[in-house]
Amino acid sequence: MSIKKLLYVNRKAPYGTVYALESLEVVLIGAAFEQDVTLLFMDDGVFQLAKGQNTTAIDNKNFSPTYMALGDYEVNKIYVDQQSLDERGLSLDDLQHLVWEDEDEDYAEKDSIIIVDRAQIADLMEENDVVLSF
Amino acid sequence: MKFTIQVSEGPYTHQASDTAYQFTKAALEKGHEIFRVFFYHDGVNNATRLTTPPQDDRNVIKRWSELAAKYNLDMVVCVAAAQRRGIADADESRRNGKDADNLAPGFRISGLGQLIEGAIQSDRLVVFGD
Numbered sequence: 001m002s003i004k005k006l007l008y009v010n011r012k013a014p015y016g017t018v019y020a021l022e023s024l025e026v027v028l029i030g031a032a033f034e035q036d037v038t039l040l041f042m043d044d045g046v047f048q049l050a051k052g053q054n055t056t057a058i059d060n061k062n063f064s065p066t067y068m069a070l071g072d073y074e075v076n077k078i079y080v081d082q083q084s085l086d087e088r089g090l091s092l093d094d095l096q097h098l099v100w101e102d103e104d105e106d107y108a109e110k111d112s113i114i115i116v117d118r119a120q121i122a123d124l125m126e127e128n129d130v131v132l133s134f
Numbered sequence: 135m136k137f138t139i140q141v142s143e144g145p146y147t148h149q150a151s152d153t154a155y156q157f158t159k160a161a162l163e164k165g166h167e168i169f170r171v172f173f174y175h176d177g178v179n180n181a182t183r184l185t186t187p188p189q190d191d192r193n194v195i196k197r198w199s200e201l202a203a204k205y206n207l208d209m210v211v212c213v214a215a216a217q218r219r220g221i222a223d224a225d226e227s228r229r230n231g232k233d234a235d236n237l238a239p240g241f242r243i244s245g246l247g248q249l250i251e252g253a254i255q256s257d258r259l260v261v262f263g264d
Binding site: 002004006018019022025026029030032033035130131132133134 | 140142174175214215218245246247249250251253254259261263
Protein backbone atom coordinates (compact mmCIF):
# COMPACT_ATOMS: atom_id res chain seq x y z
CA MET A 1 0.00 0.00 0.00
CA SER A 2 1.38 3.37 -0.96
CA ILE A 3 2.27 5.99 1.63
CA LYS A 4 0.14 9.09 1.63
CA LYS A 5 0.39 12.33 3.55
CA LEU A 6 -2.59 12.51 5.90
CA LEU A 7 -3.57 15.76 7.61
CA TYR A 8 -6.01 15.59 10.50
CA VAL A 9 -7.69 18.94 11.13
CA ASN A 10 -9.14 19.31 14.63
CA ARG A 11 -11.40 22.32 15.06
CA LYS A 12 -13.69 21.59 17.99
CA ALA A 13 -13.36 21.78 21.78
CA PRO A 14 -12.49 18.50 23.55
CA TYR A 15 -15.82 18.12 25.33
CA GLY A 16 -19.32 19.29 24.45
CA THR A 17 -19.17 17.24 21.26
CA VAL A 18 -17.57 13.87 20.57
CA TYR A 19 -15.53 14.92 17.54
CA ALA A 20 -12.22 15.45 19.37
CA LEU A 21 -12.33 12.04 21.05
CA GLU A 22 -13.39 10.20 17.93
CA SER A 23 -10.77 12.05 15.86
CA LEU A 24 -8.09 10.88 18.28
CA GLU A 25 -9.36 7.33 17.88
CA VAL A 26 -8.90 7.57 14.11
CA VAL A 27 -5.35 8.90 14.58
CA LEU A 28 -4.41 6.02 16.89
CA ILE A 29 -5.93 3.32 14.67
CA GLY A 30 -4.55 5.02 11.57
CA ALA A 31 -1.03 4.92 13.00
CA ALA A 32 -0.96 1.18 12.25
CA PHE A 33 -1.09 2.01 8.52
CA GLU A 34 2.32 3.71 8.73
CA GLN A 35 1.34 6.76 6.71
CA ASP A 36 2.91 10.23 6.86
CA VAL A 37 0.68 11.79 9.52
CA THR A 38 0.29 15.45 10.50
CA LEU A 39 -2.13 16.88 13.05
CA LEU A 40 -3.43 20.43 12.98
CA PHE A 41 -5.32 22.09 15.82
CA MET A 42 -7.18 25.31 15.11
CA ASP A 43 -10.28 27.25 16.21
CA ASP A 44 -11.66 25.72 19.46
CA GLY A 45 -9.61 22.62 18.60
CA VAL A 46 -6.62 24.23 20.33
CA PHE A 47 -8.39 23.54 23.65
CA GLN A 48 -7.90 19.81 23.01
CA LEU A 49 -4.21 20.21 23.86
CA ALA A 50 -4.73 22.37 26.97
CA LYS A 51 -2.89 21.09 30.01
CA GLY A 52 -4.51 20.53 33.40
CA GLN A 53 -7.83 19.34 32.03
CA ASN A 54 -10.24 18.21 34.76
CA THR A 55 -13.52 16.66 33.65
CA THR A 56 -14.82 15.50 37.03
CA ALA A 57 -17.67 18.01 37.13
CA ILE A 58 -19.02 17.05 33.70
CA ASP A 59 -18.69 13.28 34.26
CA ASN A 60 -16.82 12.79 30.98
CA LYS A 61 -13.67 10.75 30.59
CA ASN A 62 -10.59 12.99 30.51
CA PHE A 63 -8.84 11.67 27.43
CA SER A 64 -6.24 14.45 27.25
CA PRO A 65 -3.38 12.24 28.60
CA THR A 66 -3.67 10.24 25.36
CA TYR A 67 -2.15 13.13 23.40
CA MET A 68 1.06 12.56 25.38
CA ALA A 69 1.28 9.09 23.80
CA LEU A 70 1.14 10.31 20.21
CA GLY A 71 4.94 10.43 20.02
CA ASP A 72 5.04 6.69 20.69
CA TYR A 73 2.78 6.20 17.68
CA GLU A 74 5.25 8.18 15.55
CA VAL A 75 2.78 11.04 15.32
CA ASN A 76 5.20 13.89 15.89
CA LYS A 77 4.14 16.72 13.59
CA ILE A 78 1.53 18.56 15.60
CA TYR A 79 0.71 22.02 14.27
CA VAL A 80 -1.19 24.62 16.29
CA ASP A 81 -2.68 27.80 14.84
CA GLN A 82 -1.23 30.93 16.43
CA GLN A 83 -4.29 33.05 15.67
CA SER A 84 -6.62 30.55 17.34
CA LEU A 85 -4.43 30.61 20.46
CA ASP A 86 -4.39 34.43 20.46
CA GLU A 87 -8.16 34.68 20.05
CA ARG A 88 -8.62 32.50 23.11
CA GLY A 89 -5.98 34.12 25.32
CA LEU A 90 -3.81 31.01 25.18
CA SER A 91 -0.09 30.54 24.59
CA LEU A 92 2.18 27.55 24.04
CA ASP A 93 2.71 27.40 27.83
CA ASP A 94 -0.99 26.58 28.30
CA LEU A 95 -0.66 23.42 26.19
CA GLN A 96 0.62 20.00 27.18
CA HIS A 97 4.31 19.53 26.44
CA LEU A 98 4.17 16.92 23.68
CA VAL A 99 7.44 15.26 22.71
CA TRP A 100 8.77 12.41 20.58
CA GLU A 101 12.02 10.45 20.57
CA ASP A 102 14.17 10.74 17.44
CA GLU A 103 15.60 7.28 16.70
CA ASP A 104 18.11 8.80 14.30
CA GLU A 105 19.60 10.98 17.01
CA ASP A 106 20.03 8.48 19.85
CA TYR A 107 16.41 8.87 20.90
CA ALA A 108 16.80 12.56 21.64
CA GLU A 109 13.57 14.04 22.96
CA LYS A 110 12.12 16.65 20.63
CA ASP A 111 9.09 18.92 20.76
CA SER A 112 6.15 17.80 18.65
CA ILE A 113 4.18 21.05 18.68
CA ILE A 114 4.90 23.61 15.99
CA ILE A 115 3.10 26.96 16.04
CA VAL A 116 1.97 28.13 12.59
CA ASP A 117 0.12 31.02 11.02
CA ARG A 118 -2.79 30.88 8.58
CA ALA A 119 -0.58 31.10 5.49
CA GLN A 120 1.39 28.06 6.70
CA ILE A 121 -1.89 26.23 7.30
CA ALA A 122 -2.87 26.86 3.70
CA ASP A 123 0.47 25.36 2.67
CA LEU A 124 -0.15 22.33 4.91
CA MET A 125 -3.50 21.67 3.27
CA GLU A 126 -1.92 22.07 -0.15
CA GLU A 127 0.97 19.68 0.45
CA ASN A 128 -1.02 16.86 2.10
CA ASP A 129 -2.74 14.19 -0.01
CA VAL A 130 -5.72 13.70 2.28
CA VAL A 131 -7.39 16.08 4.72
CA LEU A 132 -9.46 14.41 7.43
CA SER A 133 -11.54 17.07 9.15
CA PHE A 134 -13.08 16.75 12.59
CA MET B 135 -12.36 9.33 -10.15
CA LYS B 136 -12.35 7.07 -7.11
CA PHE B 137 -14.03 8.46 -3.98
CA THR B 138 -14.36 7.47 -0.36
CA ILE B 139 -17.24 9.22 1.40
CA GLN B 140 -17.33 9.92 5.13
CA VAL B 141 -20.72 10.63 6.70
CA SER B 142 -20.30 12.28 10.10
CA GLU B 143 -23.88 13.21 11.05
CA GLY B 144 -27.08 11.25 11.60
CA PRO B 145 -30.27 11.46 9.57
CA TYR B 146 -32.79 14.33 9.71
CA THR B 147 -31.09 16.62 12.27
CA HIS B 148 -28.33 17.69 9.90
CA GLN B 149 -28.26 17.96 6.13
CA ALA B 150 -24.92 16.13 5.95
CA SER B 151 -26.37 12.68 5.32
CA ASP B 152 -28.76 13.97 2.63
CA THR B 153 -25.94 15.78 0.85
CA ALA B 154 -23.63 12.79 1.12
CA TYR B 155 -26.33 10.61 -0.42
CA GLN B 156 -26.99 13.05 -3.25
CA PHE B 157 -23.26 13.39 -3.93
CA THR B 158 -22.71 9.64 -3.90
CA LYS B 159 -25.68 8.98 -6.18
CA ALA B 160 -24.62 11.73 -8.61
CA ALA B 161 -21.03 10.48 -8.69
CA LEU B 162 -22.16 6.92 -9.45
CA GLU B 163 -24.53 8.12 -12.18
CA LYS B 164 -21.64 10.03 -13.74
CA GLY B 165 -19.63 6.83 -13.84
CA HIS B 166 -17.26 7.55 -10.95
CA GLU B 167 -16.24 4.84 -8.53
CA ILE B 168 -17.24 4.94 -4.86
CA PHE B 169 -14.61 2.84 -3.06
CA ARG B 170 -16.47 3.02 0.23
CA VAL B 171 -19.00 5.02 2.26
CA PHE B 172 -17.86 5.22 5.88
CA PHE B 173 -20.30 6.19 8.63
CA TYR B 174 -18.72 7.77 11.69
CA HIS B 175 -19.72 9.86 14.74
CA ASP B 176 -23.54 10.22 14.73
CA GLY B 177 -23.39 9.14 11.09
CA VAL B 178 -23.75 5.55 12.33
CA ASN B 179 -27.41 6.40 13.03
CA ASN B 180 -27.98 6.29 9.28
CA ALA B 181 -27.72 2.52 9.59
CA THR B 182 -30.66 1.64 11.84
CA ARG B 183 -33.46 -0.23 10.10
CA LEU B 184 -35.85 0.71 12.93
CA THR B 185 -36.26 4.23 11.56
CA THR B 186 -39.89 5.03 10.68
CA PRO B 187 -40.17 8.50 9.16
CA PRO B 188 -43.60 9.91 8.14
CA GLN B 189 -44.75 8.53 4.80
CA ASP B 190 -44.60 11.91 3.07
CA ASP B 191 -40.93 12.37 4.00
CA ARG B 192 -37.81 10.81 2.52
CA ASN B 193 -36.55 7.63 4.17
CA VAL B 194 -32.85 8.39 4.61
CA ILE B 195 -31.89 4.90 5.77
CA LYS B 196 -33.87 2.99 3.13
CA ARG B 197 -32.47 5.31 0.47
CA TRP B 198 -28.89 4.35 1.42
CA SER B 199 -29.81 0.66 1.48
CA GLU B 200 -31.36 0.87 -1.98
CA LEU B 201 -28.38 2.75 -3.39
CA ALA B 202 -26.06 0.09 -1.96
CA ALA B 203 -28.11 -2.69 -3.54
CA LYS B 204 -28.22 -0.99 -6.94
CA TYR B 205 -24.51 -0.20 -7.16
CA ASN B 206 -23.07 -2.89 -4.87
CA LEU B 207 -21.77 -0.11 -2.59
CA ASP B 208 -19.50 -0.91 0.35
CA MET B 209 -21.15 0.90 3.28
CA VAL B 210 -19.19 0.56 6.51
CA VAL B 211 -20.32 1.57 9.99
CA CYS B 212 -17.57 2.24 12.54
CA VAL B 213 -17.81 -0.39 15.26
CA ALA B 214 -16.64 1.83 18.12
CA ALA B 215 -18.99 4.66 17.17
CA ALA B 216 -21.83 2.16 16.64
CA GLN B 217 -21.34 0.52 20.04
CA ARG B 218 -21.59 3.92 21.76
CA ARG B 219 -24.84 4.70 19.96
CA GLY B 220 -26.62 1.36 19.99
CA ILE B 221 -26.20 0.28 16.39
CA ALA B 222 -25.57 -3.46 16.12
CA ASP B 223 -25.83 -6.37 13.74
CA ALA B 224 -26.73 -9.83 15.03
CA ASP B 225 -23.10 -10.78 15.75
CA GLU B 226 -22.33 -7.54 17.59
CA SER B 227 -25.54 -7.81 19.56
CA ARG B 228 -24.74 -11.36 20.67
CA ARG B 229 -21.13 -10.49 21.48
CA ASN B 230 -22.22 -7.62 23.73
CA GLY B 231 -25.05 -9.52 25.38
CA LYS B 232 -27.84 -7.42 23.90
CA ASP B 233 -31.39 -8.56 23.14
CA ALA B 234 -31.80 -6.98 19.71
CA ASP B 235 -30.02 -5.83 16.58
CA ASN B 236 -30.91 -3.08 14.13
CA LEU B 237 -28.41 -2.85 11.27
CA ALA B 238 -30.15 -2.01 8.00
CA PRO B 239 -29.53 -4.01 4.79
CA GLY B 240 -26.46 -3.04 2.79
CA PHE B 241 -24.46 -1.82 5.80
CA ARG B 242 -21.67 -3.71 7.52
CA ILE B 243 -19.91 -3.04 10.81
CA SER B 244 -16.13 -2.78 10.81
CA GLY B 245 -13.24 -0.78 12.23
CA LEU B 246 -11.71 2.65 11.71
CA GLY B 247 -8.98 1.08 9.62
CA GLN B 248 -11.57 0.91 6.84
CA LEU B 249 -11.71 4.72 6.81
CA ILE B 250 -7.93 5.04 6.63
CA GLU B 251 -7.76 2.41 3.90
CA GLY B 252 -10.43 4.32 1.99
CA ALA B 253 -8.43 7.54 2.32
CA ILE B 254 -5.31 5.81 1.03
CA GLN B 255 -6.94 3.88 -1.83
CA SER B 256 -9.10 6.70 -3.20
CA ASP B 257 -8.30 9.81 -5.21
CA ARG B 258 -10.48 11.87 -2.87
CA LEU B 259 -11.87 11.50 0.63
CA VAL B 260 -14.98 13.67 0.86
CA VAL B 261 -16.25 14.36 4.38
CA PHE B 262 -19.88 15.34 4.98
CA GLY B 263 -20.29 16.80 8.45
CA ASP B 264 -21.85 19.65 10.33
